[in-house]
Amino acid sequence: MVAETYETTGAGAQPEGDFDAVVIGAGAAGLYALHRLRGLGLSVRVFEQGDGVGGTWYWNRYPGARCDVESWDYCYSFSEELEQEWDWTERFPSQPELERYFNHVADRFDLRRDIQFDTRVERAGFDEGRNRWIIDTSGGATVSARFLVSAAGCLSEVNKPVIPGAETFAGVQLHTARWPDEGVDVAGKRVGVIGTGSSGVQVIPQVARTADHVYVFQRTAQYTVPARNRLLDDEARQELRDSFAERQKFKRTTPAGLSRPVVPASSDLDAAARAEILEASWQRGGPGFAMTIDDILTNPESNERAARFVRDKVRAKVDDQAVAEKLVDIDFPIGARRLIVDIDYFETYNRDNVTLVDVKAAPITEITSGGLRTLDAHYDLDVLVYATGFDGMTGALLSMDIRGVGGLALRDKWADGAGTYIGLVASGFPNLFMITGPGSPAVFSNVMLSIEQHVDWIADCLAHMVEGGFERIDADPEAEARWTRLVEDLVARSIVGKTNSWWTGANIPGKPRGITMYLGGTHNYRAACDEVAANGYEGFTLTRPADPA
Ligand code: NAP
Numbered sequence: 001m002v003a004e005t006y007e008t009t010g011a012g013a014q015p016e017g018d019f020d021a022v023v024i025g026a027g028a029a030g031l032y033a034l035h036r037l038r039g040l041g042l043s044v045r046v047f048e049q050g051d052g053v054g055g056t057w058y059w060n061r062y063p064g065a066r067c068d069v070e071s072w073d074y075c076y077s078f079s080e081e082l083e084q085e086w087d088w089t090e091r092f093p094s095q096p097e098l099e100r101y102f103n104h105v106a107d108r109f110d111l112r113r114d115i116q117f118d119t120r121v122e123r124a125g126f127d128e129g130r131n132r133w134i135i136d137t138s139g140g141a142t143v144s145a146r147f148l149v150s151a152a153g154c155l156s157e158v159n160k161p162v163i164p165g166a167e168t169f170a171g172v173q174l175h176t177a178r179w180p181d182e183g184v185d186v187a188g189k190r191v192g193v194i195g196t197g198s199s200g201v202q203v204i205p206q207v208a209r210t211a212d213h214v215y216v217f218q219r220t221a222q223y224t225v226p227a228r229n230r231l232l233d234d235e236a237r238q239e240l241r242d243s244f245a246e247r248q249k250f251k252r253t254t255p256a257g258l259s260r261p262v263v264p265a266s267s268d269l270d271a272a273a274r275a276e277i278l279e280a281s282w283q284r285g286g287p288g289f290a291m292t293i294d295d296i297l298t299n300p301e302s303n304e305r306a307a308r309f310v311r312d313k314v315r316a317k318v319d320d321q322a323v324a325e326k327l328v329d330i331d332f333p334i335g336a337r338r339l340i341v342d343i344d345y346f347e348t349y350n351r352d353n354v355t356l357v358d359v360k361a362a363p364i365t366e367i368t369s370g371g372l373r374t375l376d377a378h379y380d381l382d383v384l385v386y387a388t389g390f391d392g393m394t395g396a397l398l399s400m401d402i403r404g405v406g407g408l409a410l411r412d413k414w415a416d417g418a419g420t421y422i423g424l425v426a427s428g429f430p431n432l433f434m435i436t437g438p439g440s441p442a443v444f445s446n447v448m449l450s451i452e453q454h455v456d457w458i459a460d461c462l463a464h465m466v467e468g469g470f471e472r473i474d475a476d477p478e479a480e481a482r483w484t485r486l487v488e489d490l491v492a493r494s495i496v497g498k499t500n501s502w503w504t505g506a507n508i509p510g511k512p513r514g515i516t517m518y519l520g521g522t523h524n525y526r527a528a529c530d531e532v533a534a535n536g537y538e539g540f541t542l543t544r545p546a547d548p549a
Contacts, residue, residue: 019045021462022135022145024121024400026111027055029435029451030151031102032076035109036459037149040466045145046111047137049120053111054102055153057095062179062199062385063206065095068227068287068341072240073258073446075101077248082108084241092229092286092341124148125403126430131472131543133431146471147431147462150397154436154443157395159507160386161194165366171382176203177390186211189382192372194364196222197502200387201340205348207385215379217359217372220500221330223310224340228285255521257446262288267295267302274302278309290335297335297495307334317346324349326358332499338443392502393438393516394418404429405474414438417512419484421475421539422529424454430474433458438516439487444496445522453522457529464533465542472543479539490519 019042023033026048037044050058057065067074071088086104089097106112120138127134133148158177166173172184176199187210193200194217201224208214232240240247247259254261265277274293281292289310295302311328318324327346348354362375371381391399394414402410405428413419413428420426423440424433435454436442442450465473491497497515500506505513518525532538 016141017045017143018132019043019143019145021045021147021149022047022121022133022143023149023151025055025151025153025156025396026050026053026106026115026117027058027151027153027156028076028102028448029153029455030055030115031105031109031111032078032451033149033151033435033455033458034111034114035078036455037462038114040459040463042147042462042466044114045143046115046151047119047121047135048115048117049138051117052099052103053106053115054099055151056155057098057102059156060177060179060199061095061099061181062176062203062387063183064202064343065176065179065199066202066227066229066343067093067098068198069258069446069448070260070286071097071232072247073251073260074098074448076105076448076452077251078452080244083244087237088232088240090229090231092227121400123401123403124432125407126405126432128405131431131545147433149458150432150434150437152396152400154393154396155390155502157391157399159389159391159395159502161388163364163367163372165368168369169367169371169381169384170369171371171384173384173386175386175388176200184383186383188212190371190380191215191383191385192217192379192381193385193387194359194372195387195389196220197387197389198338198340199389201342201345203385203387204354205342205344208348208351208354211353211383213353213355215355215357215372215381217357217364217374218326219359219363221327222337222340223307223330223334224342224345225282225287225289225310226285227341227343228283229343251446251449252526253523255445255523257441257449257522262291264291264294264296267293267299269293271305274305275309278306282309282313285341287339287341290339300333300495303333303335303495310334314346317350319350323356326356333495336495336498337501337503389502389507391508391511392505393442394505394511395508397434397437402429402432404432415512417484417514418516419480421480421483422532423483423487423518423525424457424529425473425475425540427475427477427480430472433461439483439518441518441520441522441525444517444519450522453526453529457533460533461537464537468542469544470542471545473537474541474543476539476541482539486520487516487518488514491515494519 021037021044023030023046052058071093123136132144135143186207190213191211192215196218251259281289296306314328315324366373371379418438420439497504505511
């Protein structure tokens with residue numbers, strides 16, 4: 001396909017490049033999108049705000065950052081050669097290893113030449129006359145593209161709460177997802193950490209090793225289970241190589257997209273058998289704990305038994321029982337928030353240099369030049385770490401000013417909730433595709449497999465358009481409404497999300513509440529997307545240049 005030249009209709013300069021497709025972000029999704037779309041013969045430009053590839057694994061370089069999906073599943077499956085030549089060293093890959101992997105992928109598939117680093121997409125408006133997106137970037141350049149693909153990520157827009165006095169702090173303040181490349185020396189320092197989600201639980205044991213003292217500001221206690229991370233030996237790697245084809249096939253049939261999923265035991269069990277299964281899962285480690293018995297996420301009694309099991313384990317690990325009780329004071333069902341997977345988290349509270357501060361009982365009131373004040377005390381600090389998470393699912397998309405038909409802003413369309421059709425498109429925003437967008441399984445799955453499935457579906461759709469001479473595709477509002485209702489119904493039937501968290505948008509003031517992930521399983525989601533395509537892109541309107549508008 002030959003790139004054409006179009007004039008911008010926006011107020012900015014003339015386009016400085018005209019592409020078949022612009023991809024936003026060079027993380028796992030953006031890299032694969034570039035590879036696939038380029039393979040169709042399309043001209044593609046990727047804009048990436050960082051100066052390197054890897055997305056999540058580029059930004060989240062705090063000590064202890066590690067994936068909680070096993071390495072043999074948290075990787076691409078589109079290339080057997082790539083899989084065969086890459087050696088994972090651990091069960092759960094660390095941030096440095098993942099960053100190396102994505103750099104290897106970028107080099108191996110010669111992707112860098114189409115990526116423009118240090119460049120944010122600020123605005124994108126759909127030019128209805130030409131059926132093209134006009135895209136303004138942070139560097140001041142304006143480009144145009146027939147198709148716009150967001151690979152901006154569903155956990156990339158940082159949530160940093162505004163705390164009075166933050167600007168007066170004399171020490172170092174930093175967010176886990178913006179950790180500097182050169183690291184931060186906490187040796188001998190007094191460090192405060194706000195937040196005990198996955199990021200906090202990973203960073204706290206690491207900083208505690210060298211800091212003079214660590215104050216953990218915990219607002220909501222969380223369920224966390226041991227990772228039981230381990231090194232992989234040559235035999236394990238060979239076994240993974242040998243089983244490549246079989247694993248790839250199998251994981252596409254499983255709800256979470258994992259090749260070695262936890263197979264839930266039937267709930268028809270007596271108390272002793274239940275305890276035995278939970279113990280075995282605890283010893284195995286990893287995030288499958290709440291799936292160990294098939295009624296944990298649906299039956300409140302079974303859920304409470306599993307929750308009690310975890311609380312008792314924590315009490316046994318923590319020496320000071322007053323501290324243990326604060327750590328297990330959890331008022332929501334297990335599985336209602338994303339289960340955290342930890343390495344030596346609870347054991348860290350047995351160190352003399354770690355103090356748990358309950359900021360639910362005595363909330364944070366201000367940051368001072370010398371530290372942090374709660375309702376009942378002041379904590380002197382040299383370093384303040386915000387492990388306060390992200391504006392999930394919609395944050396990165398809405399951080400850009402995206403305008404569709406009639407100049408409608410995506411922010412306005414989603415003011416009361418992020419409706420999409422099959423999690424990939426939003427009606428009224430033609431030729432815009434979202435990878436791991438709202439209404440898709442996103443991170444409620446092995447996100448690497450979801451990314452590949454989304455990109456493959458989008459690439460097939462674009463190939464269909466090119467072959468059929470279509471230049472515009474838009475979702476029908478009724479189809480979008482039906483899909484959005486399905487997503488909501490699946491959420492309503494589950495324990496998942498029955499408490500405040502980033503999953504429900506409750507961590508961001510003013511954000512509409514509700515889980516916007518498809519909870520029906522990646523295998524069912526894939527089937528639904530495939531059916532839409534097989535039925536001639538049912539629920540979409542495709543338009544050729546000559547067709548009346
Ligand atoms: P998070 O789960 O949203 O946790 C944020 C933490 O900050 C919570 O403890 C929250 O308390 C606290 N917080 C926020 N604002 C606060 C305030 N004003 N005062 C006191 N506490 C405040 O964020 P995250 O830990 O970065 O994890 C987000 C997601 O990223 C995870 O669920 C996971 O999907 C992904 N992740 C995965 C890994 C991994 O693979 N192992 C690692 C890191 C992140 P409340 O709970 O009271 O709001």
